[in-house]
Amino acid sequence: MSTDKSPDQAAPAAATPISRPRGGLRPAARFQKSPSSKQRDVRPGSTVLRAALADELVAAALALRDMLEGAHLDEAIDHYTHEMPVASARAVRNMAYDATRQYGLLSHIGGQLNRKPPVPLLGALQALGVAQLIDARRPVPVIIDQTVRAVNQLPEGVAHPAAAGFMNATLRRFVRERDALIPPNLPDEARYNHPGWWVTRVRQVWPGQWEAILAASLDRAPLSLRANRRLGGQDEAARRLEAAGIGFRRMGVDGLVLEQPMPVEQIPGFAEGLVSVQDLGAQCAAQLLDPQPGERILDACAAPGGKTAHLLEMADCEVWALDIDPGRASIIMNNLQRSRLPLLPQSGQTLPRGNGGTVDAEPATTVRAAFGTDATMAASDRAAGQGHWPVAADVPDTDDPAQPAVTPAVHWGARVMAVDAADPDSWWDGQQFDRILLDAPCSASGIVRRHPDVLWHRQRRDIATFSGTQARLIEKLWPLLRPGGTLLYATCSIFPEEGEAVVSAFVSKHPDCQWQRDVRLTGWPGWPRNGQLLPTRDDRHEHDGFFYALLSRHR
Structure with a gap:
């Protein structure tokens, strides 16, 4: 990737994309605050209700640049907007997400x-400026003026007169030559806003549905809720929403889909689970x-804990909830606590607190139901409809007198452990499980509408890597299932290599395994026989x- 900062306004000699990701997914390594946010005093407590468009473009460009270099888009946006007014943070999120969803075209x-x-940061800002011109919600002169002003506020030595001239010239050229620059016969990546290999593969495996799948993946996902059966279920949740004047649709047995996204702390009943x-x-x-x-259930890759909570909301069972990352294991605990579900502490386990300390699990049979209500999701993320699991700010300390008292010993709840599910020798007690949920690591190709950055982080070879991991996990966990028990294999993928192929290969090698294809699910008409x-x-x-x-598993 070139680092030449000099602008070039001449006709292109060869097609060069705005910016390209360097490869594998990684945490953002060089987060840096947008300088304009401090200069304008746009912190949440400020009287400024919204920053200038140029300031918002700077924050969005920084987030988009980091995403293209491997960072999670949500984390980057949160970092660059946490000192901005809520309205501006929401605008930055929308701009960054919209540019990510159009990145195939913008790159072309x-x-x-x-x-x-x-340079990548200037290229990211250019992509955002072009996206704003395509969107056409603001006058063209305003978009060009504010994007050029944003150049002068960019950090890392990018801001200089030549860069501003480059931005002004290229955006004006796009306005003049828009029809020629976006011809009808675009390459697949630009036309469908998915990597070329992704388009090819979806076309191969879903020949009658591939265009609809690609289009649906670029939609904005709605805010969907699950009602807690132990606290009144769908009926009570519907009653609370109706009383608050919030539009929604009931779906399935426990689901409700809001007509408009909103901050989770404003959703009636969210804080109390x-x-x-x-x-x-x-x-x-x-x-x-x-x-x-009374059943003993394993949730092998449980973070952030939604499926664990749902299992416990349905039955008085014991669920072992595992995640290899201690931080994500603590998120499971937080979400269970907010949902008023008991934790069964595991002796010797130490999980991180949200404030940087640790919580040592209590031994034996006591259960702590510390019902924290400090679970929130970034306001700008919620407003954009990019639903993510709420994360509580802290795990209650078992010695804190301000926390609820220890509940009486019970025999159901969640046993949360930060361990590697693929290494049962390190955590399994030798007693087989009645049911196992294996929500295996995957490409996340099925949740692109919530996480469009997945498109630009994945490479074709990643699919084979994931399928190998999935096959190893199911092999390791199968012996932990009792004869007569059930294992549910799940991925959030649309690629058969991660689904049907993995299961078919496993079943062919295990005579004691039967794939139940004829499934009937209450509230779900026409469940697909292939499970996809x-x-x-x-x-x-x-x-x-x-x-x-x-x-x-046969007896």
């Missing part, structure tokens, strides 16, 4: 405008596994893409 246009690739944010497709997992009272849910939005279904396979 940049290749026509730029004879040499600009009546509702949780969860896609309707993800809600199928617990219903398919069908937990029964594709991203869908209609009157009957509203969900992301998931694959489910229900496997029974």
